[in-house]
Amino acid sequence: MNSRQRLAIIGFGAFGRLIARHLRPHLSVCVCDPHHRSNDLPQVDLVVAASCDIVVLAVPLSQFETVLQQIAPHLRPGTIVMDVASVKVEPARAMQQILPEHVQIIATHPLFGPESARDGIAGHRLAWCPLRGTAHRRVAALLRFLGLQLIATTPDEHDRDMAVVQGLTHLIARSLDQMARPTTRLTTESYRRLAEAVAMVRADSPELLHMILEANPYARPARQKFLATATQIGTVA
Amino acid sequence: MNSRQRLAIIGFGAFGRLIARHLRPHLSVCVCDPHHRSNDLPQVDLVVAASCDIVVLAVPLSQFETVLQQIAPHLRPGTIVMDVASVKVEPARAMQQILPEHVQIIATHPLFGPESARDGIAGHRLAWCPLRGTAHRRVAALLRFLGLQLIATTPDEHDRDMAVVQGLTHLIARSLDQMARPTTRLTTESYRRLAEAVAMVRADSPELLHMILEANPYARPARQKFLATATQIGTVA
Incomplete structure (x- = not known):
C-alpha cells in the first residue's frame, strides 16, 4: 500500500x-x-x-x-x-x-x-x-x-460472542455500579478483577451501550439466559 | 510471642x-x-x-x-x-x-x-x-x-461487605460458568478480567459456597438487589 x-x-x-x-x-x-x-x-x-x-x-x-x-x-x-x-x-x-x-x-x-x-x-x-x-x-x-x-x-459469530463478552460484562458492570458501595478495604482477588471490569466500562457512551445491549441481535437472549440462570442459582442457594 | x-x-x-x-x-x-x-x-x-x-x-x-x-x-x-x-x-x-x-x-x-x-x-x-x-x-x-x-x-461490617464482595462475585461467576461457552478469541479487556474472576472461584468447595451464599445474613438481600437491578437494566435496555 x-x-x-x-x-x-x-x-x-x-x-x-x-x-x-x-x-x-x-x-x-x-x-x-x-x-x-x-x-x-x-x-x-x-x-x-x-x-x-x-x-x-x-x-x-x-x-x-x-x-x-x-x-x-x-x-x-x-x-x-x-x-x-x-x-x-x-x-x-x-x-x-x-x-x-x-x-x-x-x-x-x-x-x-x-x-x-x-x-x-x-x-x-x-x-x-x-x-x-x-x-x-x-x-x-x-x-x-x-x-x-x-x-x-463472521458478523454472525462476532455478534454471538459479543452478546456474552460485551453484553453481559456491561449488564453486570452497570448493575454492580448502581447497587454496590465501592469496597476498597475488604476485598478478594476475584472481586478486584470484577471491580476492574466495572471500572473499565463505566465511561462507555450511551451510544456504545445502545449498540452493545440493543443493536446486537443476540444480546437480549444472552441477557435473558444470564438473568434466568442467576435468579435460579440465587434463589435455590 | x-x-x-x-x-x-x-x-x-x-x-x-x-x-x-x-x-x-x-x-x-x-x-x-x-x-x-x-x-x-x-x-x-x-x-x-x-x-x-x-x-x-x-x-x-x-x-x-x-x-x-x-x-x-x-x-x-x-x-x-x-x-x-x-x-x-x-x-x-x-x-x-x-x-x-x-x-x-x-x-x-x-x-x-x-x-x-x-x-x-x-x-x-x-x-x-x-x-x-x-x-x-x-x-x-x-x-x-x-x-x-x-x-x-467488625463481624457485622465484614458480612455486609462480603455479601457483595464474595456473594455477588460467586453468583455472577457461577451464572456465567453455567451459561457461556468460553470465548478466547474475541474478547475485550474488561471481559478478560471478568473471566479471570470466574476462573478464580470455580474451584471453591460446596462448603465455602454455602457459607458465602447462605450463612452470611446479608447475602440474600444483596443477591435480591443485584438480580432486581440487573433485571431492570436488562429489560429496559
Missing part, C-alpha cells in the same frame, strides 16, 4: 480521531464530519470522502444507513469501505445491501477503546470480517504492521 | 494445612482432626488441643458450635481462640456465647485461599475482628511479621 493512498474518516468522534492518529503517517488522511472538525487534517464533504481509496465509517449506528446511501453514488470502482461498529450483523447487512457491487467491503470491530489504546494500538485486537473483494489483504497487512492482532470471524 | 507457645489447629483441611505450614517455624503446632492426619505434626485429641495457648478453629461451619461446646470446658484462662471462617457474624456470636469468659477471642477471615497463597502469604489480607481480651495484639504482630495485611473490622 503506497503512501499516496487517500483514506477518508467519516465521523470524527473519539474513535475517528484514534484512527487518524495511527494511520496518517502511512496514508493521506482526510476527515468528514460536520460537527467535529480536525485542527490539522483536511476537512472534506461526503462526496469528496466517497472518492477516496479507503472510506472508514466511524459514525453512530443511528446514522449508518443514511451515510451509506449518501456516499453510495459517489464511490469509485475498487474503493474499500470499512466500518468499525461494535456490532457486525446489522452494519454488514447494510453495507452489502446499499453499497454498489464495484465497492470492496470490510466489516471490523476494534476490540479496544480510545482509553485502552492511549499508550498505543500495538498488541490490541480487531475483529476482522472481509465481506467483498480481495483488497482486505493489503489493509490487513498495514494493520498488522501497526501491531494489531486481526481475528478473522 | 515466644517459640514455645503451643498452637492447635482443629480441622486439618486445605486451610488448616496452610496455617500449619506458615506458623510451624514460629510456634509449636499440633493438629486435631479425626479425618485428616498430618504426616509430621503431632496429632492430638480435642482435650489436648483445648489446652494449648492458641486454638485455631478451621472446621466446617456445620461443626462449629459442636466443636466449641466440646472444647469449652477444657480451655484454660488466657487461651486465645481464633476462627478463620468466611463469614463472621455467626461464628463471632457462637464464640462469644459458648466460650468461657476467661478465654480471649479473635474472629478472622483470611481474604485469600490456599490456591492464591501457593506462592506465599506475604502481601495477602486478613479481616481482623478482636472480640475479647488484649492478646490479639501479639498475634497480630506475628501475622504482620509473616507479611499479612490485617484489616480491622
Whole structure:
C-alpha cells in the first residue's frame, strides 16, 4: 500500500480521531464530519470522502444507513469501505445491501477503546470480517504492521460472542455500579478483577451501550439466559 | 510471642494445612482432626488441643458450635481462640456465647485461599475482628511479621461487605460458568478480567459456597438487589 493512498474518516468522534492518529503517517488522511472538525487534517464533504481509496465509517449506528446511501453514488470502482461498529450483523447487512457491487467491503470491530489504546494500538485486537473483494489483504497487512492482532470471524459469530463478552460484562458492570458501595478495604482477588471490569466500562457512551445491549441481535437472549440462570442459582442457594 | 507457645489447629483441611505450614517455624503446632492426619505434626485429641495457648478453629461451619461446646470446658484462662471462617457474624456470636469468659477471642477471615497463597502469604489480607481480651495484639504482630495485611473490622461490617464482595462475585461467576461457552478469541479487556474472576472461584468447595451464599445474613438481600437491578437494566435496555 503506497503512501499516496487517500483514506477518508467519516465521523470524527473519539474513535475517528484514534484512527487518524495511527494511520496518517502511512496514508493521506482526510476527515468528514460536520460537527467535529480536525485542527490539522483536511476537512472534506461526503462526496469528496466517497472518492477516496479507503472510506472508514466511524459514525453512530443511528446514522449508518443514511451515510451509506449518501456516499453510495459517489464511490469509485475498487474503493474499500470499512466500518468499525461494535456490532457486525446489522452494519454488514447494510453495507452489502446499499453499497454498489464495484465497492470492496470490510466489516471490523476494534476490540479496544480510545482509553485502552492511549499508550498505543500495538498488541490490541480487531475483529476482522472481509465481506467483498480481495483488497482486505493489503489493509490487513498495514494493520498488522501497526501491531494489531486481526481475528478473522463472521458478523454472525462476532455478534454471538459479543452478546456474552460485551453484553453481559456491561449488564453486570452497570448493575454492580448502581447497587454496590465501592469496597476498597475488604476485598478478594476475584472481586478486584470484577471491580476492574466495572471500572473499565463505566465511561462507555450511551451510544456504545445502545449498540452493545440493543443493536446486537443476540444480546437480549444472552441477557435473558444470564438473568434466568442467576435468579435460579440465587434463589435455590 | 515466644517459640514455645503451643498452637492447635482443629480441622486439618486445605486451610488448616496452610496455617500449619506458615506458623510451624514460629510456634509449636499440633493438629486435631479425626479425618485428616498430618504426616509430621503431632496429632492430638480435642482435650489436648483445648489446652494449648492458641486454638485455631478451621472446621466446617456445620461443626462449629459442636466443636466449641466440646472444647469449652477444657480451655484454660488466657487461651486465645481464633476462627478463620468466611463469614463472621455467626461464628463471632457462637464464640462469644459458648466460650468461657476467661478465654480471649479473635474472629478472622483470611481474604485469600490456599490456591492464591501457593506462592506465599506475604502481601495477602486478613479481616481482623478482636472480640475479647488484649492478646490479639501479639498475634497480630506475628501475622504482620509473616507479611499479612490485617484489616480491622467488625463481624457485622465484614458480612455486609462480603455479601457483595464474595456473594455477588460467586453468583455472577457461577451464572456465567453455567451459561457461556468460553470465548478466547474475541474478547475485550474488561471481559478478560471478568473471566479471570470466574476462573478464580470455580474451584471453591460446596462448603465455602454455602457459607458465602447462605450463612452470611446479608447475602440474600444483596443477591435480591443485584438480580432486581440487573433485571431492570436488562429489560429496559
